[in-house]
Amino acid sequence: MKSAVRKIIGSTSAALAVAVGAALLAPPAAQAAPVYPFADPDPFYGAPADVGTRADGDVLASRPVAATGFPTADAWQVKYKSTNSAGAPIAAVTTVLVPRGTPANRPLVSYQPFVNALGLECAPSHQLFNGGIQEGPALNALLARGWAVAVPDHLGPTSAYGAAKLGGRLVLDGVRAAQRLPEAGLGGSPVGLAGYSGGAMATNWAAALAPTYAPELNIVGAAQGGTPVNIGELADRLGTTRSQAFGLGFAAAIGLEREYPTRSPLGDGLNGAGLDLRTQMSNMCTDSILGAGAGKSLPDLTNGPGILADPSGRSVMDENSVELYPGVPRTPMFVWHGSADPLVAIGPVQNTVARYCSQGARVQFDVIPGADHGTATMLGAGPAFGYLGDRFAGIPAPSNC
Numbered sequence: 001m002k003s004a005v006r007k008i009i010g011s012t013s014a015a016l017a018v019a020v021g022a023a024l025l026a027p028p029a030a031q032a033a034p035v036y037p038f039a040d041p042d043p044f045y046g047a048p049a050d051v052g053t054r055a056d057g058d059v060l061a062s063r064p065v066a067a068t069g070f071p072t073a074d075a076w077q078v079k080y081k082s083t084n085s086a087g088a089p090i091a092a093v094t095t096v097l098v099p100r101g102t103p104a105n106r107p108l109v110s111y112q113p114f115v116n117a118l119g120l121e122c123a124p125s126h127q128l129f130n131g132g133i134q135e136g137p138a139l140n141a142l143l144a145r146g147w148a149v150a151v152p153d154h155l156g157p158t159s160a161y162g163a164a165k166l167g168g169r170l171v172l173d174g175v176r177a178a179q180r181l182p183e184a185g186l187g188g189s190p191v192g193l194a195g196y197s198g199g200a201m202a203t204n205w206a207a208a209l210a211p212t213y214a215p216e217l218n219i220v221g222a223a224q225g226g227t228p229v230n231i232g233e234l235a236d237r238l239g240t241t242r243s244q245a246f247g248l249g250f251a252a253a254i255g256l257e258r259e260y261p262t263r264s265p266l267g268d269g270l271n272g273a274g275l276d277l278r279t280q281m282s283n284m285c286t287d288s289i290l291g292a293g294a295g296k297s298l299p300d301l302t303n304g305p306g307i308l309a310d311p312s313g314r315s316v317m318d319e320n321s322v323e324l325y326p327g328v329p330r331t332p333m334f335v336w337h338g339s340a341d342p343l344v345a346i347g348p349v350q351n352t353v354a355r356y357c358s359q360g361a362r363v364q365f366d367v368i369p370g371a372d373h374g375t376a377t378m379l380g381a382g383p384a385f386g387y388l389g390d391r392f393a394g395i396p397a398p399s400n401c
Helices: 002-009 013-023 136-144 164-179 198-213 231-238 246-259 272-281 286-293 311-319 346-358 375-392
Strands: 059-065 073-083 089-099 108-112 148-152 191-196 219-225 333-338 363-368
Touching (some): 089 136, 108 164, 108 198, 191 375, 219 375
C-alpha cells in the first residue's frame, strides 16, 4: 500500500492539504514545544560562528564528493549562508554536479526534488548518492545535455517541510553559492529552475521571489508541475479526510511548526495520540512517515474544534501559498498539471497563471488530459526540459496566456 500511495501522490507536497490544517489550531492555554530533528552528526552541516556576518549565498565551506550514480559528473557539497523565515542567518547545503569536459559557464539548473521528510538524514545531500532520490534519472538527463545541476536541501537545516517560501530563498541562495564556487566554473552561467510537486513549490517561490530577493541572477526560465500553490485551499478541502497519505500532511504541519514555532504551534492542540505521533515522526523519511500516519485524520489527533479557523495559523499558511503572494516572476515559465489530479487541485494553479499573465509574465501552461498527480510527473518532464533547453539557446519563450 505504501508504494501505491507514493506512486499516486508523486511527492510530499501533494499531501500538504491533508494535515497542514493541523497547524491551524485554536490557541489553547499551554504550548507544547516544537519537536526538532536530531542534529546532523557531520560537522560539515553546522553553522559557523560568523554566519551572521556573511552575505546570502556566500560559500561557507565546500568539499568534493564521489558522484555515485552520476558517472559523467564531478560533484561538490556546498554549505552557504541563507536566511530563515524569522530573518535569522542559517547555514544551508546544496549539491553541485558538473558534467566533465564541458566549458565554463555552461547552463546551470537548480533542480528541487520532492522531499517527504522530517529527518535531516533524508535531505538530498545525504540521499542523492545512495539511490534515495527518486529523480536521479531526471538529473542524469539534465547532465547528459551538458548542463550543471544544483540540488539544494530546500527544507533547510531543521527539515521544515511545508515552509515553501523558505524553500524559495534556499533555492536562490543555493544558485548564488553554486556560482560562487570557483571549482565549478559557473560564475557566468545562465540559470534554469525545475521541480515537481513539493519541488515545484520551492521552484515557484524562487521564481516569484527572484525579482526582489536575487535580482542579479540571470534566470532564463522555470519549469514546474503539480504545484500546490495554495496550502490553505488544500487544508480546507482535504484537512479532515482519512487517507493512506495522511502521514505526509501531518509531517508538513510539523515542519511549519518548526519554522514558525510561535505562530503555528501544532503541539498546543494535539491530544495524547497526536503528541505521540509528532514525536514518533520527528526524524522519519518518506516510507516511515507514510506507515506511521496511514489511515489517520486530524480529528483522531486533535482536541476540540477550530483547527482550520485560527487566524495565526491561517496567516502562516497564506504566507507560504504562492497564489497569494503579490510578486510576479520575471522569468518565463513552463507550468504543467494533470487535469484529473485529485490531490493538488488545478483551479488555484489556473488562478495563479491567470494573474501572472495579466501582469505581463510569459507562461506556457500545459494541462495533461486525464493525468493524475503521479502520472503527470513523467508526462511533463520531457517537455519541461525541452522548454529549458530552448531558453538556454536564446529562443523566445512561448506563451499561451
